[in-house]
Each structure stands twice: as structure tokens, then as C-alpha cells.
Amino acid sequence: MKIILDPQAFNMQTYGGITRYYTEIFSRLKGKKGLSITLPIHQSNNTYVVHSGLLEIENKEIVTATLLKWLNTIGISTRSLKRKIEQKKLKNPLESSNFDLFIPTYYNPYFLEYIGETPFVLTVYDMIHELFPQYFIGEPLNVVINKKLLLEKATKIIAVSNNTKKDILAIYPEIDASKIEVIYHGSSIKVNENIKVILPSNYVLFVxxxxxxxxxxxxxxxxxxLLKEDSTLKIICAGGGKFNEEEVEFIKKLGLQEQVEQRYFEEEQLGLFYKNAKCFVFPSMYEGFGIPVLESMACGCPIVLSNVSSLPEVAGEAGIYFDLSSKEDLKEKIALVLKDSNFRNEYILKGLERVKLFTWEKAASQCLELYNKAIKND
Known part of the structure; x- marks a missing residue:
């Protein structure tokens, strides 16, 4: 089986759940007997793929990369040159027609003009743009248009949760339900006790x-x-970029400048953010899957989360759920975790057990099985 893995998500993200997903899956499939994977990328800033072993750089590409670096050093823009190099790197294998399956990593349908009748398998991460368009004003409408086109034309579709499959069929009932299979994500996070991260002793985590x-x-x-009652209690926002002006004003208006912090983290530090938190709170209105749920459970951090979309499906009995319409309910659930150590420990143990159900090995095996079905048109 010869697979071309589309590079578009890797060109979009330095970090991110989408490229983490493909890197975890294909680094496990690479090297399997009878399986060839081509990822047509000349060079990448994506943290995951650089260390994955999926990039096969030719000697002439090393020379080109050195030249591009030198041009940047002396102040010459290489953006257009890089784009041409990447387009050529991608176009060559597509035009060769010497592959059995194409895997798009996002929703740009550029590849349709090249692949003809060759099957492709589309992964749908969520239906957030379709369900909550009011939060994406100003973003290109073509995400929705392109996704619909690819849903219709895909040989097989992977939904990352049963809830995502349900949403696809609710929005586009004309899509053949039999070609959609649910394959869950795994957990990649580890707690590295050998690194040092300075964190407060009493905080709720938002990621x-x-x-x-x-x-x-x-x-x-x-x-x-709760924050006013206990000046040692903090909210730590891990990642997500610096607070914007609106957020700074909001925090200042509530008098919480000393208790609500945004922190950057390196990849290997995130596990400690979870492990040392009193709890992780995930109040999201919608998630296609919710990788932070797995991360929190894997690190021994109890989760307080909304009872909507895919979240109950992923967290199961390990989740401490609150009513999304009630701030009081969320407050009570967090207070319970903060004040009752037995309750907190109970949910830590439930999470550690629950996360065992989600592995990248299992996901990779299920993906390979589906890829074979797509090629055979089963």
C-alpha cells in the first residue's frame, strides 16, 4: 500500500492537535511491511513531524535548506521561493499517480484535480464552524464549503468521536453514514519530573x-x-497566547490581576501543569473530541467539565460534570474538588483508569484497517 500524506496541516501548525494526531498515527504505521508513506514536505517548522522520522530529506534538499537559511540571514525574503519549492515537492508524487491512497490533513480540496479515482480518507475533527459560525466571523467561509465538498467525495470518513459523527449527519444528512467510522485519539502526554517548572501551590488550570x-x-x-475568599487560589491559563486587551480589562475590572495568570510552556512541561493543579477545568461549549481531557486524566489531575458534545463520551465516569447554564453549579463542583481531598483522589484514580482506553497504538491499527477498506472499496 502506497500512501501520500498531505502536508497542509503541517504547513499550518507549529504545534496543535491536528498535526499531533497525524504524527502519532503515521509514525506508528511507518515501517510496517508492505506500507509506504510519502509526506511531501521539503522542510517544516512543525515540532512533532520534525522528530517523527516521517520526513525523508534528500541531499539536494539539505543544500537548498542551507541556501534558504543563508538568504534569510542576509535579509532576503525567501517566502515565495519556499512556496514554489513546496509546491513542486507535493506536485511530483501527485502527478506520478503511483499511489493507492491519499490522506488530506485539512480541508483544502486542491488535491482533487490530481488524484482522479484514487480513494482518499478524510478525518473530521469537529463541526465547530458549522455549529457556531458566530465565533468565526471574518474567517474564510471556504472552511465550511471545502469540508462539505470533501465529505461528499471522500471514500471513507474518520470521525474523532460518536458525537462528531452525529453532528456530521445532522448537518449533512445526505452523507452516507456507512462510510463514517469513529476512531478515538490517544494520549501522548508524559509527566517529566526531571524538569523544573515554578508553579503556585494552589491553582485551577485552564489550557x-x-x-x-x-x-x-x-x-x-x-x-x-472562591478567589476572593482565598487569596492563594489562582487560575493558571497554560498556553493560548498572552491576554489580549479585552481580557486584561476584564481581569482588572474584577480585581484579579494577581490571581489570574497566563503562562507559556514547553511541550515537556505541560504534564507538570496538570499534575500540580488542584483540578483542570474544561468549560467549553463544544469539542469534537477534547484531547486535554485525556491529558488531564493521564497526569493524575481531576477534571471539571461541561456535560456537552463529545466530553461525556471521552471522560466517562471520570469526569466531574457541571451544568453549562449554571455558574453556581460550576463553582460548587470546583469548590468540592478544592475542599474534599477524598473526592479529589477518587476522580484522580478514575481518570488514570479511564485513559487506558485511549491509545495511539489502537488508533493507528484502526486507521490502517480503514485505509485497507478504502482501497478495496469495502
């Missing part, structure tokens, strides 16, 4: 993007009283 549907403001307002 990643603070876009409106992620409900960051909702969380802060929900536990305002």
Missing part, C-alpha cells in the same frame, strides 16, 4: 485557546467568590 466558545470568562466569573 489552550480562550476563544469565546471555550468559556474562559464564564469560568472566571463562576469562581470569583
Amino acid at each position: 489552550g485557546s480562550r476563544d469565546y466558545y471555550k468559556n474562559f470568562y464564564f469560568l472566571v466569573e463562576s469562581i470569583l467568590d
